[in-house]
Amino acid sequence: MAVTTLWDVAYFLSSGLLGVLAHILPPLAWLLTNPNLVWLLSALLFGAILLGASMINTIMLIWFERKMLGRFMDRRGAMHVGYAGLLQNFADGLKLFRKNTFKPREADDLGFYGGPTAYMVTSLLMFGVLPISSGWSDGALPLSMLLALVIFSFAPLFIFISAWSSNNKYSLMGGMRSAAQMIAYEVPILLAVVAVVLVAGTFDLNQIVLEQQNYWFWGPLFLALLVFSIGMLAEMERIPFDLPEAEAELVEGWNTEYGGMLFAFFMLADYLRALAGSILIVLLFLGGWTLPTYVPAVATSLPLAGIIWFMVKTYLVFGVFVWIRAALPRVRTDQLLRIGWMRLIPLSLVAVVLAAALVLVKCLPVFGCVPSMGG
Amino acid sequence: MAAEIEKKQNPSAESPTGAVLKPLATAARQFARSLIRPSTILYPFERLEDPKFRSEVAVESGRPIGVGEVWDNYRGVHALNVNTCISCNLCAFSCPDLCIEMVTVPGGDPKHPKKCPQIDYGKCSYCGFCSDACPEGCLTMTTKYELSTPNRKDMVYSPQKMFEQFQRKLPMNPIRLERPANEDAILLDAPLCIGCNACARDCPTNCITMLDIPKEAPKPGEKAAKRIWKEPVVNDSDCVRCGTCISVCPKECLFWGTHS
Numbered sequence A: 001m002a003v004t005t006l007w008d009v010a011y012f013l014s015s016g017l018l019g020v021l022a023h024i025l026p027p028l029a030w031l032l033t034n035p036n037l038v039w040l041l042s043a044l045l046f047g048a049i050l051l052g053a054s055m056i057n058t059i060m061l062i063w064f065e066r067k068m069l070g071r072f073m074d075r076r077g078a079m080h081v082g083y084a085g086l087l088q089n090f091a092d093g094l095k096l097f098r099k100n101t102f103k104p105r106e107a108d109d110l111g112f113y114g115g116p117t118a119y120m121v122t123s124l125l126m127f128g129v130l131p132i133s134s135g136w137s138d139g140a141l142p143l144s145m146l147l148a149l150v151i152f153s154f155a156p157l158f159i160f161i162s163a164w165s166s167n168n169k170y171s172l173m174g175g176m177r178s179a180a181q182m183i184a185y186e187v188p189i190l191l192a193v194v195a196v197v198l199v200a201g202t203f204d205l206n207q208i209v210l211e212q213q214n215y216w217f218w219g220p221l222f223l224a225l226l227v228f229s230i231g232m233l234a235e236m237e238r239i240p241f242d243l244p245e246a247e248a249e250l251v252e253g254w255n256t257e258y259g260g261m262l263f264a265f266f267m268l269a270d271y272l273r274a275l276a277g278s279i280l281i282v283l284l285f286l287g288g289w290t291l292p293t294y295v296p297a298v299a300t301s302l303p304l305a306g307i308i309w310f311m312v313k314t315y316l317v318f319g320v321f322v323w324i325r326a327a328l329p330r331v332r333t334d335q336l337l338r339i340g341w342m343r344l345i346p347l348s349l350v351a352v353v354l355a356a357a358l359v360l361v362k363c364l365p366v367f368g369c370v371p372s373m374g375g
Numbered sequence B: 001m002a003a004e005i006e007k008k009q010n011p012s013a014e015s016p017t018g019a020v021l022k023p024l025a026t027a028a029r030q031f032a033r034s035l036i037r038p039s040t041i042l043y044p045f046e047r048l049e050d051p052k053f054r055s056e057v058a059v060e061s062g063r064p065i066g067v068g069e070v071w072d073n074y075r076g077v078h079a080l081n082v083n084t085c086i087s088c089n090l091c092a093f094s095c096p097d098l099c100i101e102m103v104t105v106p107g108g109d110p111k112h113p114k115k116c117p118q119i120d121y122g123k124c125s126y127c128g129f130c131s132d133a134c135p136e137g138c139l140t141m142t143t144k145y146e147l148s149t150p151n152r153k154d155m156v157y158s159p160q161k162m163f164e165q166f167q168r169k170l171p172m173n174p175i176r177l178e179r180p181a182n183e184d185a186i187l188l189d190a191p192l193c194i195g196c197n198a199c200a201r202d203c204p205t206n207c208i209t210m211l212d213i214p215k216e217a218p219k220p221g222e223k224a225a226k227r228i229w230k231e232p233v234v235n236d237s238d239c240v241r242c243g244t245c246i247s248v249c250p251k252e253c254l255f256w257g258t259h260s
């Protein structure tokens, strides 16, 4: 049986597992070979594989950032747990897991506990939509990119809920800033995406990647890439746009009152979003898992070559974000909003016009021709 | 408005090269430089004292340092030579963090118990004022820097403990300020002196002697004073310029000055 998609992997595993079980327990064979049960177990396995992959990648991302930031600051970063500190984040996670979760006296229960959980869950949901390679999901979502962006923009709501219900002025201010910032940067991001959609002619992330088989979109749509990356920086609340968490003025912003596992939720969800943002950039502008033509066919035909190539690009994109974090200071609120409304939105409109022009011209001297205009 | 002010304060803030590209380039250069080998060492596992780092550090400081040393002017734990300490109190007096307490050590006579400094490293800021002030040079700072302990009481170093540092001959910090040369003598504002003997009693080097001073003759019609007036005379060669006499004088008649 040729394993082509992640779903096939999950199905193969679950049917194999249940088959073995049925062999061991013949009296239950009628139940264990029931196709509905096989389907249910494979759905669970599918989810578990996705969860595991995204979690491990997120934790590796934190390690990657710590090591890179260390070099930017002329030090080594985490070194002691595991080889070169690879397991340090797992140790930190274990520590946070063991810590007591406390709640300020006047805080609202539902919002205080529900906010972080919903934030975490929506951040994880993203990974059900984002394809990592051609065989990742079944590709039956014609509007998968829109869905991904919608899930991505849930965050300010839950941040605001948890900030408001923790009954702390710093949390509330952080939550307000977070909401203002994310709404300001939602518009240019969507406009930049419109440019991509114009050229690719589809909302399906799989299709968008396939359209980049000939050339990646970052060249002709460079302006859109710029706007999208800056917007993503703001959406991920990373330096220089980490105003909602500005330690110098707001203690820890919207997660001031959180400790223990709830803080770990916020932390993980932040990096999940950073991972999802980097993946989105790779998908929309950097060709996804399509290998460039100069890579020898031997390497292309290797199993998982697409996924590995994709992850390398994702980590490089995240590396650029870390570089920006190491180099730039935090901007002020007024600067932040000015950059969003007065610089990025006009720029993204220009990007849309350029994309439309590209569709009309169809061919560019250096980059080649626009592929088939979608469906 | 804010934009104008900002433009005035930082003309490059508006240009993308000044505000974004330059810091990015700086950070990239730093990253490339420390990618092979960052300047930071993994402290508890690697130490600057390690011969491995000696050559590297020597280039930086311009002077080779020996095994077991860190920077030659590092201000670490103090070393105290209890034998030469004259109990002048100057170290405690100059300490900005009030972490020096003068405690009795064996060796003094019953009337004048010998007191030496005891330092609480929980408060010490390693400013080095005390060793600058010590007239005998018996309180110095060594290059020892590891004094973490789980017990707060262990941070208090008794004179004996600091004497051990001295006996271990740890490298001493050679930096010591000199007293300003122009104000090195104890002068007396004689008309104010009441001859109370306080300065002579407290002088750690016993260099003050109270000499009989003939007071001016009684005015006509007054009875001659019966008391013998005494005034302190300081033996300059023995004086260590600790200033104790100045601080104990009840009439504030002693002061720093020059003989000329």
Ligand code: SF4
Pocket: B091, B094, B095, B096, B097, B098, B099, B100, B119, B123, B124, B125, B126, B127, B128, B129, B130, B131
């Ligand atoms: S080094 Fe400074 S703070 Fe420490 S004991 Fe000496 S005078 Fe006090």
Ligand code: SF4
Pocket: B084, B085, B086, B087, B088, B089, B090, B091, B092, B115, B116, B117, B133, B134, B135, B136, B137, B138, B139
């Ligand atoms: S300043 Fe020096 S001589 Fe005076 S008490 Fe302190 S250690 Fe002793």
Ligand code: SF4
Pocket: B186, B199, B202, B203, B204, B205, B206, B207, B208, B234, B238, B239, B240, B241, B242, B243, B244, B245, B246
């Ligand atoms: S300064 Fe005064 S107390 Fe100190 S040694 Fe000189 S005379 Fe004695």
